[in-house]
Amino acid sequence: MHFATPRLRRLAVTTALTCFAATGIVTGATEAAAAPVSAFYHPPEQFATAPGSIIRTEPTSVYATIPGDQWPVPGQLVMYTSRLQDGSPVAVTGTYVAGTRPWQGAGNRPTIVIAPGTAGQGDQCAASVAVSTGLIVDVERRSMSPNQEAVALAAWSALGANVFITDYIGLGTPGIHTYVNRAESAHAVLDAARAAVTLAGTGTSTPLAFWGYSQGGGATAAAAELHPEYAPELNLKGVWAGAPPADLTAVIGQIDSGNLIGGAIGFALNGFRERHPALAAEVDRRTTPAGKATLDALATQCIGDVILRQPFLRSSALTIDGRPLPDHLRELPGATTILTAQRIGNRIPTAPVLLTSGINDDTIPYPQVRQLAQDWCAHTTTVTFRTNHLPAIAPGTTLPNHFGPELIDGFVDNVIPYLLDRLADKPLSGCTFD
Incomplete structure (x- = not known):
């Protein structure tokens, strides 16, 4: 070179x-x-x-x-x-x-x-x-x-x-x-x-x-x-x-394993929920009230705020059944299609x-x-x-x-x-x- x-x-x-x-x-x-x-x-x-x-x-x-x-x-x-x-x-x-x-x-x-x-x-x-x-x-x-x-x-x-x-x-x-x-x-x-x-x-x-x-x-x-x-x-x-x-499937899996900026998953989910209302309904159905509040809060935050307020956030803390959100997304054909389109x-x-x-x-x-x-x-x-x-x-x-x-x-x-x-x-x- x-x-x-x-x-x-x-x-x-x-x-x-x-x-x-x-x-x-x-x-x-x-x-x-x-x-x-x-x-x-x-x-x-x-x-x-x-x-x-x-x-x-x-x-x-x-x-x-x-x-x-x-x-x-x-x-x-x-x-x-x-x-x-x-x-x-x-x-x-x-x-x-x-x-x-x-x-x-x-x-x-x-x-x-x-x-x-x-x-x-x-x-x-x-x-x-x-x-x-x-x-x-x-x-x-x-x-x-x-x-x-x-x-x-x-x-x-x-x-x-x-x-x-x-x-x-x-x-x-x-x-x-x-x-x-x-x-x-x-x-x-x-x-x-x-x-x-x-x-x-x-x-x-x-x-x-x-x-x-x-x-x-x-x-x-x-x-x-x-x-x-x-x-x-x-x-x-x-x-x-x-x-x-x-x-994104590989990236989400990595940062959802206890990463300092795991809250960035919320940024991605919020964006995809905005463009795909059917996905928004499915995610809402699987998240707790506290989980929904966290996603709403992330939509107003900067990455430094995530580090200070939600460090090492795991998506399992947001769901009703305690399973990570990526597990739920894999079960939704619509979500798989959305993530594949981002490849x-x-x-x-x-x-x-x-x-x-x-x-x-x-x-x-x-x-x-x-x-x-x-x-x-x-x-x-x-x-x-x-x-x-x-x-x-x-x-x-x-x-x-x-x-x-x-x-x-x-x-x-x-x-x-x-x-x-x-x-x-x-x-x-x-x-x-x-």
Whole structure:
């Protein structure tokens, strides 16, 4: 594999790690207003329905990044049009930060679309809400949400790229966030790319790369699959899908075994219940009143709130008969159909994809990520699969075993050089595994 020059690699890595260390210093906690989000997040009654259309923008200042020629960095809150799984239009928000430094890579200035990792399901958890200061604290709701993508934003901004961070469908905007919904996640990412190249004024020839880990990795993997049919006009050069939840049955089984963020199962169930009323009725029939109250509470919480309020939650605590919810779902043909429809790996990306996974990841199972690589390779997709061999540390606690590989792969080892090479059109084909 060809990698970026050592100078570019050092610049990206140093900037990212400096930002990671500095965010606790330069960011501040701000008390949210009475409403979880501002009026910006409420779409007009009528808006342009073409996917990727810009509905509105609003200036914002990004303090949670590395000071450079400009600080705070000017950005824009963006509302754009995307599509629900049934094809109907929906308003989605995100953040666009135009590159203000000269592009340090080869070719024209690219746009990097970032799909965030798990933030939660409450509107206050949207990445754009915390993008300015890096952290928002909603005292009234006893909720806290950091901007998890501050490091990636800083790294790519330092290299001179344009950056767009999507909030996904239903985060900030009205309606439930459809967590790990394959089609809706892909639509949000691809339509964010359409909106970003419009804002940049560079059109569909703009070189694009997608960046995502965990929930974000699932979103970028799904977007890579749908790109040829949903947004073929986009000039997608490369994709990082880190620890993607490609097989939800395997993922749910793992995090329901006593994982620190086991409550994330509730995010998935809430999203699927919203789109499938028959499933909602079946789940309600099997859960206790306390279980229903927990699912309702999770719909308003961020992932940090889950860690503080429902750590190591098991779904068996929610059901009438004390059996895990996955056992119940396996007995429901409708649920099986829904989960099967979420499977990533049944379509064929045309852009090169880097898949990474920690062999000791205790949250997103390693085998199903490797299986995704094998599925794509069977269809001649250009796939690079990288295994992170970080030793297991306190299994079930998520932070070292799941987020450790993200920091190592994303900012120290593989990902930035890989994407710089794809943006430079360095040749790559076939499949490689390690």
